[in-house]
Amino acid sequence: MIAPCYDSYMNWKYWASGFLLLIVLGIAYYGLSPLFINIELNEELPQGTSQSEMSPSAEVVGTTGHPASGTARVIRDGENTYLRYENFKTINGPDLFVYLATDKDATEFINLGALKATEGNVNYEIPAGTDLSKYKYALIWCRAFGVLFNSAKLPDF
Secondary structure, three states, X not given: OHHHHHHHHHHHXXXXXXXXXXXXXXXXXXHHHHHHOOOEEEOOOOOOOOHHHEOOOEEXXXXXXXXXXXXXXXXXXXXXXXXXXXXXXXXXXXXXXXXXXXXXXXXXXXEEEEOOOOEEEEEEEEOOOOOOOOOOEEEEEEOOXXXXXXXXXXXXX
């Protein structure tokens, strides 16, 4: 009489262990798989952009565990304003977004959209009316974990 009860208890433990393992593997895949995916994109400068409509470039600086290189600058093409990354390279990650922020902690920021590429030359349109004297940092931010991947302190323009 004890054996059937013991068997059903063991069966339940195996199912629970298997389910827990699937959850752990899913979380690990979500967090780690983007690290192995590199996306290269080389967008042209916005049409009609002259040298006088570009800010000086700022160096992109990575953080511990998130190396990065390249430059960032602000570009105006008459009507629109863009944040442009040039010769940019970073590692990928889950849920990465490009922010214009008042500081490196992203306490106040404007979301410019999801990261388009981990390598290359990439443009992000800045919303009209954005006060660039207030938002001095370009950040690559992981929303899922609230982690800064890299930053560039933008010069006055």
